[in-house]
Amino acid sequence: xxxxxxxxMLSAMLAAPAAGRCAVLPAEEVGCASEDMQVLYYxxxxxxxxxxxxxxxxxxxxxxxxxxxxxxxxxLPAMRERKVWxxxxxxxxxxxxxxxxxxxxxxxxxxxxxxxxxxxxxGAGLPISxxxxxxxxxxxxxxxxxxxxxxxxxxxxxxxxxTAMLYTMNSVMERLDGMTSAITKPDRDTxxxxxxxxxxxxxxxFSQVFEAPRxxxxxxxxxxxxxxxxxxxGYRGVSLKVAGSQAMFLExxxxxxxxxTFDAVMGSGSxxxxxxxxxxxxxxxxxFRPASPSGSGVxxxxxxxxxxxxxxxxxxxxxxxxxxxxxxxxxxxxxxEIASLRKLFK
Amino acid sequence: MxxxxxxxxxxxxxxxxxxxxxxxxxxxxxxxxxxxxxxxKYFQAGNYEKAGAEWRSASVLDPQNPDVxxxxxxxxxxxKTDTPSGAAQGAEQPDKAEAAPSYVVVKGYRGTTLPxxxxxxxxLKxxxxxxxxxTFDAKMQDKGKPERxxxxxxxxxxxxxxxxxRxxxxxxxxxxxxxxxxxxxxxxxxxxxxxxxxHIVLRAVGDVELHPMEMASFRKxxx
Numbered sequence: 001x002x003x004x005x006x007x008x009m010l011s012a013m014l015a016a017p018a019a020g021r022c023a024v025l026p027a028e029e030v031g032c033a034s035e036d037m038q039v040l041y042y043x044x045x046x047x048x049x050x051x052x053x054x055x056x057x058x059x060x061x062x063x064x065x066x067x068x069x070x071x072x073x074x075x076l077p078a079m080r081e082r083k084v085w086x087x088x089x090x091x092x093x094x095x096x097x098x099x100x101x102x103x104x105x106x107x108x109x110x111x112x113x114x115x116x117x118x119x120x121x122x123g124a125g126l127p128i129s130x131x132x133x134x135x136x137x138x139x140x141x142x143x144x145x146x147x148x149x150x151x152x153x154x155x156x157x158x159x160x161x162x163t164a165m166l167y168t169m170n171s172v173m174e175r176l177d178g179m180t181s182a183i184t185k186p187d188r189d190t191x192x193x194x195x196x197x198x199x200x201x202x203x204x205x206f207s208q209v210f211e212a213p214r215x216x217x218x219x220x221x222x223x224x225x226x227x228x229x230x231x232x233x234g235y236r237g238v239s240l241k242v243a244g245s246q247a248m249f250l251e252x253x254x255x256x257x258x259x260x261t262f263d264a265v266m267g268s269g270s271x272x273x274x275x276x277x278x279x280x281x282x283x284x285x286x287x288f289r290p291a292s293p294s295g296s297g298v299x300x301x302x303x304x305x306x307x308x309x310x311x312x313x314x315x316x317x318x319x320x321x322x323x324x325x326x327x328x329x330x331x332x333x334x335x336x337e338i339a340s341l342r343k344l345f346k
Numbered sequence: 347m348x349x350x351x352x353x354x355x356x357x358x359x360x361x362x363x364x365x366x367x368x369x370x371x372x373x374x375x376x377x378x379x380x381x382x383x384x385x386x387k388y389f390q391a392g393n394y395e396k397a398g399a400e401w402r403s404a405s406v407l408d409p410q411n412p413d414v415x416x417x418x419x420x421x422x423x424x425x426k427t428d429t430p431s432g433a434a435q436g437a438e439q440p441d442k443a444e445a446a447p448s449y450v451v452v453k454g455y456r457g458t459t460l461p462x463x464x465x466x467x468x469x470l471k472x473x474x475x476x477x478x479x480x481t482f483d484a485k486m487q488d489k490g491k492p493e494r495x496x497x498x499x500x501x502x503x504x505x506x507x508x509x510x511x512r513x514x515x516x517x518x519x520x521x522x523x524x525x526x527x528x529x530x531x532x533x534x535x536x537x538x539x540x541x542x543x544x545h546i547v548l549r550a551v552g553d554v555e556l557h558p559m560e561m562a563s564f565r566k567x568x569x
Contacts, residue, residue, distance in 0.1 A: 130395065132551055132552070133395065133551055133552030136550070136551045136552060137552060184471075230550070231548055231549065231550040231553075232550055233550045233552065233553040233555075234550075234553060234555065235550065236477060236547035236548060236549060237469065237547060237548035237549075238545070238547045238548075239465050239466055239468060239469055239546075239547075239548075240465070241463060241465035241517060241518075262564065264564070276564075276567075278567075286469055288465075288468060288517065290517075295518075296465070296516075296517050296518050297517075298465040298468050298469075298517050300468075300469050300548075303547075305477070305501065305557050305559055306559070306560075306562070308477070308479065308501075308545075308547045309479055309499045309500070309501060309559065309561070309562035310499070310562045310567070311545075312479040312481055312499045312543075312545035312547070312562075313481055313497065313498070313499035313562045313563070313564065315481075315543075315545065316481035316497060316499070316542075316543040316545075317481070317497050317564065
């Protein structure tokens with residue numbers, strides 16, 4: 001009898017941490033978020049299966065069957081037909097395809113999060129650090145997919161639900177930033193809280209399809225939450241020490257040009273101070289501002305590998321590095337002639 | 347110049363070379379060996395998750411394969427965690443408290459410390475993957491003209507792991523970065539310290555691609 005009691009107590013103690021995690025990130029919610037996104041994705045597919053119109057579910061309270069809304073059924077042919085986006089490779093994508101991309105990433109998010117759950121909960125017990133690359137990749141693809149929907153102007157899509165859905169997805173971005181930041185520490189509790197939030201929003205996104213359109217700001221969708229500026233695959237984060245005055249008004253996420261002044265050897269062999277715009281339209285990832293402009297600041301720039309070399313060369317060679325800010329939508333690159341006082345006063 | 351760079355990149359590719367020789371295994375299972383070789387390619391590209399997946403599959407098919415055993419052990423050392431459910435093992439075990447992977451010097455590699463400016467160390471942390479750029483005075487000579495010195499920048503190491511970072515209190519002060527390098531890379535890092543200015547640039551998480559890089563020179567840019 002005593003032995004049995006001890007065994008029971010031990011099992012309860014062993015189960016305790018998992019139970020704590022499940023309270024924040026319940027396995028059922030993870031599974032249901034995954035199911036919701038799968039259904040939404042297949043609603044938009046070119047040939048949705050017949051069983052999709054009336055689908056058995058255990059994820060929607062007392063409802064045992066999920067019926068595709070009539071308005072959606074009526075709107076789908078046009079959504080599948082209307083080409084609203086041209087990819088750089090020339091492929092034209094329909095309104096339905098643009099939404100499908102975002103929904104498929106949210107499905108992937110739920111399925112990946114499932115792997116982090118304990119084995120008894122149907123997960124694989126994987127530590128979050130093992131999935132760092134996948135989560136970062138999903139984050140980036142999701143941001144790009146939402147950006148594409150917004151740029152295609154699909155606010156009125158889903159029979160007037162587009163704007164509200166975009167705002168929900170914008171909130172998912174914030175949760176994704178929280179999840180990926182938590183992985184780097186790693187802070188499992190923060191990760192779980194953000195994952196639970198992202199999946200709750202995912203489920204809310206699905207439920208919007210079954211409700212009347214929600215009230216949302218009129219006009220063009222604008223991000224309420226701006227995703228953190230981070231280093232993108234194929235690019236490098238280049239830290240440059242600059243005068244404190246240069247760092248004072250720069251903000252993470254802005255775009256800038258980098259100007260360097262150095263002594264150039266001219267044709268006659270003489271040296272002349274010239275200034276060149278060495279990098280154009282580079283993103284600012286991070287900024288360190290000193291307490292006063294007389295101190296040293298640091299700017300981390302997002303450069304491709306070749307630009308990174310020129311940034312390093314500028315740092316070693318230049319007398320002066322100046323970072324100039326661009327307007328938010330100004331991404332134009334222009335050929336620039338080097339500035340020299342001699343040329344000016346000729 | 348390009349030859350030197352090509353050679354350096356080859357050095358990076360050969361990083362895990364001496365410890366792993368695909369043709370020398372005693373295991374008779376061809377399928378396991380094929381999986382081992384695939385995993386080795388992932389390992390050399392720094393994709394430890396995929397390398398681990400391939401080698402674990404190989405281990406199921408041929409548990410006695412010495413290469414697979416050695417590979418998994420190396421992977422375990424490289425991304426060793428305080429919990430038994432480490433990332434590299436990918437073991438499907440009940441959840442334990444998350445622990446940060448501990449980045450340590452593994453057999454066959456060297457922990458190489460580079461002095462860098464505080465600004466360089468500011469945004470680096472253990473486990474990051476970085477490239478090392480070095481700026482130095484190169485002796486150049488155009489046809490019929492006297493030899494001249496020119497400052498150029500080269501990417502001397504690509505996709506190396508940060509083991510430790512020492513950030514000074516002020517960005518103007520000197521900091522230090524310890525990198526996990528193979529012995530040849532360690533030599534080039536030492537040469538870079540002596541010969542030029544070092545710049546460490548940070549990669550995105552999961553970005554392990556290696557690029558052939560042409561050196562940067564203002565003269566080339568301005569011409």
